[in-house]
Amino acid sequence: MKIALFGAGLIGKKRGVQLGDHELLGLHDPDHARADSLAKDLKAKVFDSEDALLATDAEIAIVAVTNHQLAPLAQKCLRAGKHLLLEKPAAMSVDQLDELVKAAALAKRAVKVGFNHRFHPAVLKMRELVDAGKLGPLMFLRARYGHGGRLGMEKEWRMNAQLSGGGELLDQGVHLLDLTHSFFGPLPLQSSFVTTSYWDTQVDDNAVLTLAGEKTWATFHVSCSEWKNTFSLELYGRAGKAHISGLGGSYGKERLTYYKMLPQLGPPEAEVFDFDAADRSWQLDLQNLVDHISKKSPLLGDLSSARYCLERVREAYVVNGFKGLPCSV
Numbered sequence: 001m002k003i004a005l006f007g008a009g010l011i012g013k014k015r016g017v018q019l020g021d022h023e024l025l026g027l028h029d030p031d032h033a034r035a036d037s038l039a040k041d042l043k044a045k046v047f048d049s050e051d052a053l054l055a056t057d058a059e060i061a062i063v064a065v066t067n068h069q070l071a072p073l074a075q076k077c078l079r080a081g082k083h084l085l086l087e088k089p090a091a092m093s094v095d096q097l098d099e100l101v102k103a104a105a106l107a108k109r110a111v112k113v114g115f116n117h118r119f120h121p122a123v124l125k126m127r128e129l130v131d132a133g134k135l136g137p138l139m140f141l142r143a144r145y146g147h148g149g150r151l152g153m154e155k156e157w158r159m160n161a162q163l164s165g166g167g168e169l170l171d172q173g174v175h176l177l178d179l180t181h182s183f184f185g186p187l188p189l190q191s192s193f194v195t196t197s198y199w200d201t202q203v204d205d206n207a208v209l210t211l212a213g214e215k216t217w218a219t220f221h222v223s224c225s226e227w228k229n230t231f232s233l234e235l236y237g238r239a240g241k242a243h244i245s246g247l248g249g250s251y252g253k254e255r256l257t258y259y260k261m262l263p264q265l266g267p268p269e270a271e272v273f274d275f276d277a278a279d280r281s282w283q284l285d286l287q288n289l290v291d292h293i294s295k296k297s298p299l300l301g302d303l304s305s306a307r308y309c310l311e312r313v314r315e316a317y318v319v320n321g322f323k324g325l326p327c328s329v
Contacts, residue, residue, distance in 0.1 A: 001022050001023070001059045001060055001290055001293070001294075002022070002023050002025050002056070002057060002058045002059050002060070003019055003022050003023060003024050003025060003058055003059075003060050003061075003062060004025055004026060004027070004028075004053045004054065004056060004058035004060070004061045004062070004082065005024060005026070005027040005028075005044075005061075005062045005064070006027070006028055006029070006050065006053070006061060006062065006063045006064065006065055006073060006077075007027075007029055007062075007063065007064035007065040007087075008027055008029035008031065008034045008035045008037070008038040008039075009029070009034065009064065009065075009066075011064040011087055011114075012027070012029070012038065012062075012064040012065075013038055013041075014282050015062050015064050015085070015114075015282055015286070016038060016041075016042050016044070016062075017041070017042065017282075018280065018282040018283035018286070019283070019286065020283050020286065020287060022060075022286070022290070024042060024044045025044075025045070025053075025056045025057075025058045026039075026044055026045040026046065026047045026053055026056065026058075027039055027042070027044055027045075027046060027047070027053070028046070028047045028048070028049065028050055028052075028053045032046075050073065050076060054076065054077065054080040054082065055080075058082060059082065059083060059293075060082060060083045060084070060085060060286075060289065060290070060293075061077040061080075061082040061083070061084055061085070062084075062085045062286070063077065063084060063085070063086045063087060064087045064114070065087070066157050066163050066164070067089065067092055067163065067164045067165045067170075068092055068162065068163050068164070068165065068326075070086060070087060070089075070090060070091060070092070071090070071091040071092065071096040071097070071099070071100055074086050074090070074091075074100055074103075074111070075099070075100065075103050078100075078103045078104055078106075078107040078109055078111075079103070079107065081107065081109065082109065083109045083110045083111070083112075083289065083293055084104075084109065084110070084111040084112065085112045085114060085285070085286055085289050086111055086112065086113055086114060087113075087114040088113055088114045088115055088174050088175070088178075088306065088309075089113075089165070089170055089174050089306060089309060089310060089313075089327075090111075090113045090303065090306040090310075091306070091310065092165035092326045092327060093165070093310065093314070093326060093327055093329045094307060094310050094311055094314060095329065097303060097306060097307050097310055098307070100303060101303050101304075101307075104303065110289060110292055110293055110299060111302065111303050112285070112286075112288065112289035112292070112299055112301060112302065113301050113302060113303060113305060113306045114285060114301070115174075115175065115178045115285070115300075115301035115305065116281040116282050116284075116285040117175045117178070117179060117247070117281065118178070118179070118182060118281075118285070118300050118301055119280070119281040119282075119284035119285050119288070119300075120247060120248065120254065120275075120279070120281045121254065121275040121277070121280075122244040122246075122247070122254050122255065122256040122273070122275055123179065123233075123244065125242075125256045125273055125275075126233075126235060126242045126244060126256060127182075129240075129242050129258060130183065130235070130237075130242075133239075134237075134239070134240055134242075134258065134260070135235065135236070135237025135238075135239055135240045135241065135242060136237040136238035136239030136240065137237055137238050137239075138183060138184065138216055138235065138236070138237045139215075139216060139217075139236045139237060139238060140216060140217045140218060140219075140236050141179075141180055141183060141184070141217075141218035141219075141220075141233070141234065141235050141236070142218070142219055142220070142233075142234045142236075143176050143179075143180075143218070143219075143220035143221075143232060143233040143234070144220065144221050144222075144223075144226075144230055144231070144232045145172045145173075145175065145176055145220070145221075145222050145223075145230065145231050145232075145233075145251075146172070146221070146222060146223035146224065146225075146226025146229070146230050147172075147223075147224055147226055147229045147230075147251075148224070148225065148226055148227045148228070148229065149198075149199065149205075149224045149225065153199065153224070154199045154200050154201045158171060158203075159199065159201040159203055160203075161202050161203050161324070161325050161326065162326065164203065165325060165326040165327040166203055166204065166313060166317065166322070166325045166326070166327040166328075167196070167201070167203030167204035167205055167207075167224075167325075168203075168204050168205050168206060168207055168222050168223060168224045169194055169204055169207035169209075169222060169313050169316060169317070170313050170327055171222075171224075172222045172224075173207055173209070173220075173222040173309075173313065174306075174309040174310075174313065176220045176222060176233075177209075177308070177309040177312055177313070178301060178305055178306075178308075178309055179233065180211060180218045180220070181305055181308050181309070182300075182301075182305075183235060184211075184213065184216045184218060185213075186308050187211035187212060187213045187216065187217065187218060188211065188212065188213065189209065189210075189211055189312050189315045189316060190210045190211055190212040190217070191209075191210045192207065192208065192209045192210070192315070192316035192319055192320060193207070193208045193320065194206070194207040194208075194316050194317060194319075194320035194322060195207075195320070197225055198224075198225035199224065199225070202324070202325075203322075203325065204317075204320075204322060205223065205224045205225055206221070206222070206223045206224075206225060207221070207222050207223075207316065208220070208221045209312065209316060211312070229250060229251045229252065230251060230252070231244070231245070231246060231247035231251040231252065232244070232245050238261075239260070239261055240258065240259050240260045240261050240268065241258075241259040241261075241268070242256060242257070242258050242259075243256065243257045243259070244256050245257070248279040248281070249279065253274065253276070254274075254275040254276075255272060255273065255274050255275065256272075256273045256275075257270055257271070257272050257273075258270070258271045258272075258273070285301075288300050288301075310327065313327055314327055314328055314329075
């Protein structure tokens with residue numbers, strides 16, 4: 001399919017280099033130097049305005065811009081008749097997201113939210129084990145996700161509430177919320193602790209959430225004061241456990257360990273799956289949208305998934321006194 005790319009930052013570049021067999025018609029970024037640099041790498045055409053790029057016959061618009069621009073630009077793309085791969089969290093608030101749902105229905109266009117973590121090989125293997133019944137009935141999930149930031153990060157847009165909408169919970173936290181949602185459905189928020197521990201900023205840099213339904217629950221901690229990049233996700237069932245450690249290399253070697261419980265309990269049998277290949281999650285994320293458009297296959301990570309994540313983030317922010325953040329509205 002023909003692609004239009006909006007945003008030439010870190011995520012825009014990750015998206016741009018993993019288009020697979022699809023054709024990039026061009027890209028736009030208001031930072032002309034950044035746009036020119038990425039266009040050179042991708043051998044793509046730079047468009048001077050959003051309208052000019054939207055006037056092309058691109059079928060899919062990839063929107064990888066700062067959070068405060070996501071929903072307005074998505075609305076514009078839908079009015080232009082484009083299907084959307086919209087970077088998470090998709091909007092700054094639940095109200096903004098609800099307006100997107102209406103716009104997508106009116107335009108009769110598909111919107112895929114960029115929850116690329118669903119397509120990491122270890123996560124796909126975890127899904128395979130669950131679907132095959134290897135873990136038995138699911139019980140709970142426990143996860144940690146964090147990085148240590150970088151010098152000057154407090155001055156970046158992600159730490160500016162008016163540009164980002166929120167902090168670490170809205171950034172890495174929505175990935176864990178989406179993964180929880182994908183395995184357990186819409187678990188309610190049971191308890192939360194959201195705080196600013198290290199960075200000199202008005203947004204959160206650490207958050208701990210517990211979600212719980214009648215028989216299943218999940219708890220996780222996200223942090224940007226985690227001095228050693230960490231990704232750990234453990235999914236427990238009555239018959240076994242699957243543990244993902246590492247993610248895409250920068251968070252450690254990606255590995256899934258499957259623990260099979262024995263009838264007599266005691267130490268389980270363990271099987272290890274290592275994933276050394278380059279991260280293709282961005283390409284698979286896009287391909288899921290393409291397959292949905294062309295083959296009507298299920299869309300994995302849509303606006304309803306994003307709404308669930310934003311609802312839980314909003315609740316946690318309000319309860320913990322972060323009522324001034326755009327995402328708490």
